[in-house]
Amino acid sequence: MNWTWFHKLGSPKWFYQWAANWGGRCVYLGLALLLLGVAWGLGFAPADYQQGNSFRIIYIHVPVAVLAQSCYLGMGIAGFVALVWQMKLAPVFIKSVAPVGAVMALIALLSGAIWGKPTWGTWWVWDARLTSVLVLFLLYMGVIAIQNALDDQVFADKAVAVVSLVGVINLPIIKYSVEWWNTLHQPATFKLTEKPSMPMEMWLPLLFSAVGLYLFAAGIAMWRMQNEVLKRERKANWVKKEVLEHGV
Amino acid sequence: MNYRSYFKAEWLSLLRRKQDTLNALLFFVMVITLFPLGVDPSAEFLAPAAGGIIWCATALSVLMAVEGMYKEDYNDGSLEQWLTSGLSVTLLVFLKVLAQWLVVVAPLLIVLPVLAQMLFLPMSVLGVVMLSILLGTPALFFIGSIGAALTVSLRRGAVLMLLLILPLYIPVIIFATGAVRAAQLDMAYSGQLAILTAISLVALALSPVMAAVSIKASVN
Numbered sequence: 001m002n003w004t005w006f007h008k009l010g011s012p013k014w015f016y017q018w019a020a021n022w023g024g025r026c027v028y029l030g031l032a033l034l035l036l037g038v039a040w041g042l043g044f045a046p047a048d049y050q051q052g053n054s055f056r057i058i059y060i061h062v063p064v065a066v067l068a069q070s071c072y073l074g075m076g077i078a079g080f081v082a083l084v085w086q087m088k089l090a091p092v093f094i095k096s097v098a099p100v101g102a103v104m105a106l107i108a109l110l111s112g113a114i115w116g117k118p119t120w121g122t123w124w125v126w127d128a129r130l131t132s133v134l135v136l137f138l139l140y141m142g143v144i145a146i147q148n149a150l151d152d153q154v155f156a157d158k159a160v161a162v163v164s165l166v167g168v169i170n171l172p173i174i175k176y177s178v179e180w181w182n183t184l185h186q187p188a189t190f191k192l193t194e195k196p197s198m199p200m201e202m203w204l205p206l207l208f209s210a211v212g213l214y215l216f217a218a219g220i221a222m223w224r225m226q227n228e229v230l231k232r233e234r235k236a237n238w239v240k241k242e243v244l245e246h247g248v
Numbered sequence: 249m250n251y252r253s254y255f256k257a258e259w260l261s262l263l264r265r266k267q268d269t270l271n272a273l274l275f276f277v278m279v280i281t282l283f284p285l286g287v288d289p290s291a292e293f294l295a296p297a298a299g300g301i302i303w304c305a306t307a308l309s310v311l312m313a314v315e316g317m318y319k320e321d322y323n324d325g326s327l328e329q330w331l332t333s334g335l336s337v338t339l340l341v342f343l344k345v346l347a348q349w350l351v352v353v354a355p356l357l358i359v360l361p362v363l364a365q366m367l368f369l370p371m372s373v374l375g376v377v378m379l380s381i382l383l384g385t386p387a388l389f390f391i392g393s394i395g396a397a398l399t400v401s402l403r404r405g406a407v408l409m410l411l412l413i414l415p416l417y418i419p420v421i422i423f424a425t426g427a428v429r430a431a432q433l434d435m436a437y438s439g440q441l442a443i444l445t446a447i448s449l450v451a452l453a454l455s456p457v458m459a460a461v462s463i464k465a466s467v468n
Binding site for chain 2: 154163166169177178
């Protein structure tokens with residue numbers, strides 16, 4: 001396998017130029033897919049035979065909840081890369097993705113509460129998934145908090161790498177422990193290994209909005225990473241040239 | 249300095265700071281006292297809740313004990329000595345946590361029967377509670393030592409450390425109280441204790457490495 005792309009990722013300059021091409025495309029394509037999926041889901045997909053129209057919040061809730069977990073997984077991997085190979089971009093990734101993931105976890109909690117009210121009759125139950133998303137949100141806040149508390153850049157990078165890696169090792173343990181502890185939530189909507197249990201016309205818009213949200217979040221993360229790279233490399237020559245030629 | 253002499257010095261200095269040990273113990277008693285006062289003093293509430301109350305108090309007092317464990321070493325330069333000593337920082341962290349664990353958990357287990365009586369915990373379950381504390385607290389100490397190492401350079405790191413570490417304590421609390429609850433219902437509890445031990449062993453294997461990375465980053 002050719003590993004050049006991996007080594008290139010270590011160079012902030014290369015990443016900056018690559019993200020300048022792809023960031024915007026990801027954001028706009030993702031936004032379009034997301035809007036298409038949500039509009040399709042809200043307006044045209046058939047109503048659920050049991051939950052009626054209230055199930056339609058699934059087109060926001062599920063993509064957001066899945067993305068919240070993926071972001072943390074990504075941060076954990078980046079934490080490992082930062083500690084082992086000490087790549088410059090890994091801590092930049094963690095710092096840029098943490099707020100995105102935190103917002104996703106928060107939206108998942110809020111939309112879940114709004115969904116829970118008509119179907120379960122309460123805003124909140126101490127159910128396994130709700131609790132584990134709440135813990136996930138707290139883990140995100142921990143990463144953001146330590147990032148803000150430490151002034152020294154090098155130390156802060158190490159610290160967030162350690163916190164995300166430890167968090168990602170713990171996340172499955174937390175997930176299974178709360179699942180074992182209590183469960184009321186319906187089983188997972190999406191499983192990569194199985195055929196979906198929903199009919200096609202309900203499931204396809206969900207796929208659209210999930211893929212759209214992933215692309216959108218990836219684009220936003222690239223933009224945030226570009227900002228961070230500019231801030232960190234402000235003394236480098238290529239940044240001066242870039243700013244003089246293209247502006248910020 | 250070698251590992252043996254380090255452990256001995258650490259152990260002696262912990263033993264001679266009796267007030268710190270006493271404070272952790274008093275904090276434990278204080279948190280437990282809050283529950284009957286704040287929620288319900290009747291035996292009908294306290295007896296089934298006792299396991300959970302004891303474990304919440306344990307988690308909090310372990311965090312309080314662990315929070316400052318590197319503070320003095322950081323301020324007086326001992327941590328720099330660690331790095332220049334040529335010894336493995338990972339092993340030094342392990343020894344330090346071991347000493348801390350012995351000093352905090354032993355007195356806690358001694359007062360536990362008294363507190364269990366005050367919470368109307370059935371005597372038959374007391375053994376399981378003590379066993380769960382013995383098997384589960386190593387995880388709390390080892391995970392906590394990472395947080396302590398990360399926040400050692402901050403003047404007010406305590407709250408940040410609580411925010412970082414408490415979510416990671418959730419599995420330990422769930423399985424420990426699960427074992428206690430199973431014992432109260434006369435069901436098998438060895439499975440929960442086995443998972444608790446497994447979590448402690450994983451924490452023992454990985455945390456000193458992480459704490460060592462954090463200490464190296466903090467000191468430089």
